[in-house]
Structures are given as structure tokens and as C-alpha cells.
Amino acid sequence: MSEISISVKNLNVGYLSDYGIIKVLRDVSIDIPESKITGIAGESGSGKSTLATTIMGFINPPLYVQRGSVIVDGKYDILSMSRDELNKIRGSVISYVPQAAQNSLNPIRKVKETFTDILKAKGMDYYANINVVYNALEEVGLTDRQVLDMYPFQLSGGMKQRVVIAISLLLNPKILIMDEPTTGLDVVVQYEILKLLKKIQKEKDLTLVIISHDIAMLFQISDYIAVMYGGQIVEYGKYNTLLEEAYHPYTYLLLSSVPTVRSRGKKLPRIPGDFEGFIRYPKGCVFSSRCPFATITCKEAPPQTVAYDKFGFYKCIRYPEWRNEVKKAYE
Numbered sequence: 001m002s003e004i005s006i007s008v009k010n011l012n013v014g015y016l017s018d019y020g021i022i023k024v025l026r027d028v029s030i031d032i033p034e035s036k037i038t039g040i041a042g043e044s045g046s047g048k049s050t051l052a053t054t055i056m057g058f059i060n061p062p063l064y065v066q067r068g069s070v071i072v073d074g075k076y077d078i079l080s081m082s083r084d085e086l087n088k089i090r091g092s093v094i095s096y097v098p099q100a101a102q103n104s105l106n107p108i109r110k111v112k113e114t115f116t117d118i119l120k121a122k123g124m125d126y127y128a129n130i131n132v133v134y135n136a137l138e139e140v141g142l143t144d145r146q147v148l149d150m151y152p153f154q155l156s157g158g159m160k161q162r163v164v165i166a167i168s169l170l171l172n173p174k175i176l177i178m179d180e181p182t183t184g185l186d187v188v189v190q191y192e193i194l195k196l197l198k199k200i201q202k203e204k205d206l207t208l209v210i211i212s213h214d215i216a217m218l219f220q221i222s223d224y225i226a227v228m229y230g231g232q233i234v235e236y237g238k239y240n241t242l243l244e245e246a247y248h249p250y251t252y253l254l255l256s257s258v259p260t261v262r263s264r265g266k267k268l269p270r271i272p273g274d275f276e277g278f279i280r281y282p283k284g285c286v287f288s289s290r291c292p293f294a295t296i297t298c299k300e301a302p303p304q305t306v307a308y309d310k311f312g313f314y315k316c317i318r319y320p321e322w323r324n325e326v327k328k329a330y331e
């Protein structure tokens with residue numbers, strides 16, 4: 001079995017619009033290791049959901065793949081598979097929980113009817129597979145089977161999220177991609193859901209990909225972190241490497257802008273300005289107009305990807321010099 005669970009190479013994806021194709025993902029390449037938790041961090045609009053949707057093969061207009069490849073589990077070439085072939089592996093090899101999935105449970109169907117629909121779509125009967133359903137519920141800590149006879153409005157936010165996770169794991173996939181799994185939940189429930197995800201990941205040896213704008217949450221749970229900015233992955237590596245010494249200034253500034261008890265009373269570095277957008281896309285490094293360490297060279301040409309270790313990489317021509325400038329500017 002391959003050590004790489006999802007391999008994305010030179011992915012260029014955009015959206016069709018009245019003005020032509022608006023390019024969003026720009027040469028995105030990443031190898032996501034199996035049996036680990038990989039966090040994909042980035043601010044709203046950086047392209048995280050576009051990446052997840054493309055990995056799942058949900059290629060429907062206006063989304064448009066210009067080039068690149070996505071190989072899942074070493075053998076599924078997602079972008080060249082038919083709809084039927086993709087439907088076969090969705091749920092059984094790779095599952096995806098989109099943003100706010102807990103709110104899209106059908107309000108007029110009991111939980112068991114939702115399970116029935118999911119199983120039926122896979123040609124499976126609910127009653128013949130009732131133990132599969134019970135197991136899935138137990139895995140997510142819903143031991144009271146009465147939950148099956150309840151409507152979504154009778155469940156708390158945390159319970160709904162557990163039901164959604166149980167559905168995504170019903171057919172025992174090897175890979176689970178969750179988009180913003182804790183958004184909209186209160187802090188205690190967020191913690192419980194993260195603890196549950198970590199437990200399930202370990203027990204099932206799952207490859208778990210968590211997408212979030214909440215970098216602090218991702219650093220709590222992930223083994224690897226990819227940092228997205230303006231449709232690119234600007235840095236990727238082990239969470240502790242990034243925490244100890246980010247190679248990209250954007251990662252450093254994102255991490256430094258998270259308030260902690262220790263930073264109380266201190267001025268937190270902020271990221272000046274705004275992303276130019278996908279239409280007026282920067283010519284050089286995508287972060288250069290906001291980067292306090294950028295030089296003219298950074299603004300003129302995109303940086304090469306610098307690879308290190310097995311999976312890690314960064315896109316910054318100013319590393320390691322910019323680290324010395326941090327000391328002068330902020331420390």
C-alpha cells in the first residue's frame with residue numbers, strides 16, 4: 001500500500017464566469033500521507049473548499065479544471081474517472097463532509113430515514129445492515145439508539161455533527177475530508193468533536209483531512225499542516241516544524257496573530273492590507289503586497305517551491321533572511 005493517501009499534482013482550477021475563467025487554484029501540489037491528520041488552513045476565499053471539491057471529483061459548472069491530477073489511495077485517478085466510478089468510491093474509499101453539513105440534514109426525515117437513503121444509494125438495505133448503522137453510531141458516541149427515531153431539530157448541534165460523522169464513516173472509508181467541522185459549535189462541543197475525530201482517526205487508522213480557517217484549532221489536532229493563500233499552498237509540513245520555525249512569513253504572521261494567554265497585553269502582529277483577488281492576481285509571490293519582508297524581487301516573479309524532508313515545502317525566496325528581520329521587527 002502506498003504511503004501517500006492523496007497526491008495532488010499541478011492542479012489549476014477556476015470558475016467559469018461572464019469574464020471567462022477566473023483561476024482560483026494555481027499549480028497546487030501536495031502529497032497527503034496516509035493514517036495521519038492533515039490540516040488545511042487559510043483565510044476565507046483562499047481556495048480550501050475548491051481544493052476539497054476537486055479532490056472528491058465534484059467537477060460541475062461553474063467549476064472548471066484546467067489541468068493537473070488527483071490520485072487517491074495510490075490508484076484512483078479522480079479527474080479521469082466517470083460519475084459511476086466516482087460514486088462507487090465515494091463513501092467506501094473517500095468520504096467528504098462539506099461545510100455546515102449538520103445543518104443540511106433533511107429536517108422532515110428521521111435520522112434512520114437519512115441512513116436508509118444513504119444505504120439505498122449504495123444498493124444496500126437498511127434493515128439488513130442495521131448492525132453497520134449501530135456500529136457507526138457507537139463509534140461517534142451515540143449509544144442511545146433512540147436517536148434513529150429523532151428528527152434533526154430534536155438533536156443538539158454536537159449530536160447532529162456526530163450523526164454526520166457516523167454517516168460519513170458508515171462504509172468504512174480509508175480517507176475522510178471534513179470542511180470546517182467545528183464551525184458554529186460552542187467551544188465545549190468543538191473540543192468534544194475534535195477529541196472524537198482524533199479517537200476515530202487512531203482507532204480506524206484513518207487518513208483525516210481537516211479544512212479550516214481556524215489555524216489554532218488545526219495546530220491542536222493535526223500532524224501535518226498546509227497553509228493556503230490566494231489559491232496556492234504557500235507552505236506545508238509537520239505541525240511542530242511550522243510551529244517552531246515557519247518558513248513562510250504568512251504562516252508566521254497567521255500563528256502570531258492568534259491571541260494566547262501569554263500574549264495578553266502585548267501588541268499582536270497583524271497582516272496589513274488585503275488579498276488583491278483572483279482577477280487582479282499578483283505577478284510575483286502571491287503574498288508579496290502584504291508581506292513585511294518582501295523585496296522588489298518577490299514582487300516580480302513567483303517563487304520556486306523549495307522541498308524538504310519527505311513531504312514538506314515552502315514558497316519563499318526570502319527564507320531564512322526574513323527570520324532575522326522578524327527578531328528586529330517583533331521580538
Ligand SMILES: Nc1ncnc2c1ncn2[C@@H]1O[C@H](COP(=O)(O)OP(=O)(O)OP(=O)(O)O)[C@@H](O)[C@H]1O
Pocket residue numbers: 015024042043044045046047048049050051062063213278
Ligand atoms: N461556485 C462558484 N462560482 C464562482 N466562484 C466561486 C464559486 N465557489 C467559490 N468561488 C470563488 O473561489 C474562491 C475560493 O473559494 P473557496 O470556497 O474555495 O475558498 P475557501 O478557502 O474554502 O473559503 P470559505 O472558507 O469562505 O469557504 C473565492 O474567491 C470564491 O468566491
